[in-house]
Amino acid sequence: MSTFTFLLEGLRNLRTTGTLTRSSTALCLAALDRIDFSTARTIVELGAGDGVITEHILKRLHPDGKVIAFEVSPELCDDMRAIGDPRLVVAQDSAENIREWLDRIGADKADHIVSAIPFAALPKDLGRAIVKAAKDNLRSGGCYNQVHYSLKTKGYYEEAFGKVETTRVWKNLPPAWVLYCNK
Numbered sequence: 001m002s003t004f005t006f007l008l009e010g011l012r013n014l015r016t017t018g019t020l021t022r023s024s025t026a027l028c029l030a031a032l033d034r035i036d037f038s039t040a041r042t043i044v045e046l047g048a049g050d051g052v053i054t055e056h057i058l059k060r061l062h063p064d065g066k067v068i069a070f071e072v073s074p075e076l077c078d079d080m081r082a083i084g085d086p087r088l089v090v091a092q093d094s095a096e097n098i099r100e101w102l103d104r105i106g107a108d109k110a111d112h113i114v115s116a117i118p119f120a121a122l123p124k125d126l127g128r129a130i131v132k133a134a135k136d137n138l139r140s141g142g143c144y145n146q147v148h149y150s151l152k153t154k155g156y157y158e159e160a161f162g163k164v165e166t167t168r169v170w171k172n173l174p175p176a177w178v179l180y181c182n183k
């Protein structure tokens with residue numbers, strides 16, 4: 001998907017998309033920091049959009065690995081399906097249903113979870129339910145990395161994971177944050 005078509009999707013569904021621009025390369029790389037790709041086999045991505053972070057995951061993912069990419073927009077899911085990688089499972093579903101999709105691929109837990117869901121734009125109960133489902137279905141020692149444009153919902157991750165580290169990514173429009181949590 002081009003930057004222009006992502007912008008159109010953002011304008012159509014700003015409430016759920018949360019942005020008019022897709023993540024820059026610098027932000028995608030920061031979102032994947034702390035993931036040990038040498039051991040990871042099951043990665044779950046929440047709010048995958050057109051797959052801009054997903055493609056970076058696939059570049060580094062083990063040949064036997066799987067990435068389950070959650071996205072609620074049917075158009076953006078079509079873009080991800082067009083990536084055509086057999087390791088990619090496009091979950092056209094809301095992210096609180098992680099358990100069901102892990103079961104579909106026969107995985108007990110996710111090794112790591114990356115999210116760009118705009119929680120500040122979603123109802124609090126839904127946001128908290130998604131973060132709880134993420135934590136419950138993450139293996140011990142796994143990381144949960146969250147991309148955001150503000151730290152408004154940092155409390156969600158502190159409630160679920162305790163300690164949260166943050167980094168600022170200036171090379172993105174607008175400048176963004178990545179929040180790192182460990183289970």
Ligand SMILES: C[S@@+](CC[C@H](N)C(=O)[O-])C[C@H]1O[C@@H](n2cnc3c(N)ncnc32)[C@H](O)[C@@H]1O
Pocket residue numbers: 016017018019021022023046047048049050051052053070071072073076093094095096116117118147
């Ligand atoms: C800020 S965009 C990020 C897109 C892409 N990952 C990127 O980094 O450019 C957030 C995405 O989360 C999706 N989203 C919003 N609510 C969701 C939910 N409950 N479950 C899954 N995806 C959701 C939106 O449709 C949107 O595509």
